[in-house]
Amino acid sequence: MSAAEVPARRQTRQRTAVLALLDELDGFRTAQDLHAQLRERGDGVGLATVYRALQALVDDGLVDVLRSEVGEAAYRRCSPVHHHHLVCRSCGRTVEVADPPVERWAARVAAEHGFADVQHQLEVFGTCAACAAQR
């Protein structure tokens, strides 16, 4: 019972542009933000298309998404292996941190309480050295 064949992703100028932009940015950016930057540099891409491209990238595991406190979604080009983020709440700079002991801890605690199909969500926020200095 193998997974159904993936609908075959088509390569277009717009999707290429979105992925390329994400590649050269190093922090989490909102869809609206990306849309504005694409428009500025002349690569006109519809807002709806930006959302669709990002959704596809998330589904393919090429991009990570996280929700800000106000509920906006922010996207970032990320490595495909499981990891978490250390995010500067001022400039958006992000560091990927992997393999923390919480991986084992989460699985153990969940098992102790009889929970199955365990997932977890962990993000660390702070102010990076550069931002702390210039304040």
Place this chain on the structure above:
Amino acid sequence: MSAAEVPARRQTRQRTAVLALLDELDGFRTAQDLHAQLRERGDGVGLATVYRALQALVDDGLVDVLRSEVGEAAYRRCSPVHHHHLVCRSCGRTVEVADPPVERWAARVAAEHGFADVQHQLEVFGTCAACAAQR
């Protein structure tokens, strides 16, 4: 350097009803959900007031809030000490889990990368034993 005096919270039927409802529910509920339940049981409370009451409770540290994957805010009556949640993604049942080693880990990793004012956000999702059984 003490904090400014809090504006003194007024005790009203509506705020009492919201807090009472949260007290007898054991999982995270959305504002819309709480509003609908209050209306059903006759305690008519305006939607805007539900939002305001929940916001006040969060500010007072009596209620925890978390964002669902679709961006809706969900609220739950919680203990005031720092802790995290083990949430059943099927029935919403929640277990509070405290003092994991991740507390120290988060602080250490952040420090190693020069980040200050560190906060973190951790939730564990799974399917509880009861829900797994009846499937």
Place this chain on the structure above:
DNA sequence: CCCGGGCATGAGAACCATTCTCACACGTCC
């Protein structure tokens, strides 16, 4: 190389959770 089926695109409308507005109600304090 040329077609044609069908996914992709985009402008704008629709959606929907949340917040704002503002006139009125009512808790609090004297």
Place this chain on the structure above:
DNA sequence: GGACGTGTGAGAATGGTTCTCATGCCCGGG
């Protein structure tokens, strides 16, 4: 009891995200 000022609520406004649908264009087959 009365004044003051915060709380309330119905509806409008906001704003991020998704949907609609007519048109565009990627891509495999011929």
